Amino acid sequence: MNFTRRVALAVGGGSGIGRATCELFAERGGAVMVADVNEASAKATAERIVRKGGRAEACGCDVARWDQVQAAVERTRNVFGRIDVLVNSAGILRVRRLEDTLEAEWNEVLQVNLTGAFLLTKAVMGVMRQQGGGAIVHLASRMALRIKENRGAYAPSKAGLLQLTRMAALEGGPHGIRVNCVCPGFIDTPMVWGSGTKEEVETQFAGWAKVCPLGRTGHPEEVARAILFLASEEASFITGAVLPVDGGRTIL
Ligand code: NAP
Numbered sequence: 736m737n738f739t740r741r742v743a744l745a746v747g748g749g750s751g752i753g754r755a756t757c758e759l760f761a762e763r764g765g766a767v768m769v770a771d772v773n774e775a776s777a778k779a780t781a782e783r784i785v786r787k788g789g790r791a792e793a794c795g796c797d798v799a800r801w802d803q804v805q806a807a808v809e810r811t812r813n814v815f816g817r818i819d820v821l822v823n824s825a826g827i828l829r830v831r832r833l834e835d836t837l838e839a840e841w842n843e844v845l846q847v848n849l850t851g852a853f854l855l856t857k858a859v860m861g862v863m864r865q866q867g868g869g870a871i872v873h874l875a876s877r878m879a880l881r882i883k884e885n886r887g888a889y890a891p892s893k894a895g896l897l898q899l900t901r902m903a904a905l906e907g908g909p910h911g912i913r914v915n916c917v918c919p920g921f922i923d924t925p926m927v928w929g930s931g932t933k934e935e936v937e938t939q940f941a942g943w944a945k946v947c948p949l950g951r952t953g954h955p956e957e958v959a960r961a962i963l964f965l966a967s968e969e970a971s972f973i974t975g976a977v978l979p980v981d982g983g984r985t986i987l
Pocket residue numbers: 746747748749750751752753770771772773776796797798799823824825826827828847851874875876877918919920921922923924925926927
């Protein structure tokens with residue numbers, strides 16, 4: 736995968752899978768605008784890339800806010816001149832039963848995980864159409880395909896993202912815009928470590944390893960490679976696809 740002369744806007748790039756994706760994209764020659772609601776973490780990712788000789792800038796962006804999404808898209812075009820790739824890794828997890836989920840919490844999760852994806856897609860599709868094409872990759876989840884307890888708002892938000900991906904792939908196809916999503920399984924990131932106490936998360940990791948065909952949790956870099964494959968020319972005939980990156984967990 737070579738991204739020389741390619742430009743990516745990577746939202747949620749300040750942490751976990753998004754950060755790993757930004758770093759790999761830059762390693763492979765691309766320029767990246769690292770965007771995140773946490774502007775300090777976006778800057779930290781960009782600084783890591785620049786220290787290694789790559790091209791990166793950072794900006795704050797709350798995907799739930801149309802004005803901020805538009806500003807991030809404009810900033811990317813102003814700094815790097817174009818947008819070839821959108822990686823949407825922004826997401827939040829709330830660990831709660833459906834029946835116990837408050838309306839405000841439901842709205843918050845849907846606003847970031849689904850409405851945010853819609854706003855980003857809408858904002859970059861016009862740019863990519865003018866340029867004659869582009870690639871969009873969303874981060875859904877195994878929870879879009881399977882269910883486990885305490886994912887009351889999260890699982891429905893990620894399932895919606897699959898249909899958003901397909902809808903955008905349908906509309907984008909005639910304009911050379913490919914839209915795909917990956918469904919990670921259990922990946923060792925700050926989001927997972929923030930979902931419970933250290934002991935609880937370690938127990939979950941051990942339980943996962945027992946039922947996952949590859950016998951372990953995943954690393955952010957392993958998801959990053961799948962994302963960038965879908966974003967690359969190597970995937971030139973793939974659009975509307977849903978790719979599990981989960982060590983085989985979803986076959987069971
Ligand atoms: P992460 O380490 O928490 O990274 C997500 C990043 O998105 C964080 O920097 C977060 O900032 C940012 N973010 C949150 N709300 C945002 C908003 N409104 N606008 C812009 N940025 C926002 O999580 P991750 O594990 O890398 O997850 C990346 C994506 O993969 C998410 O969509 C997640 O649902 C999905 N996923 C992860 C796993 C897993 O096991 N890790 C599994 C399946 C799917 P804050 O830290 O300030 O919130």
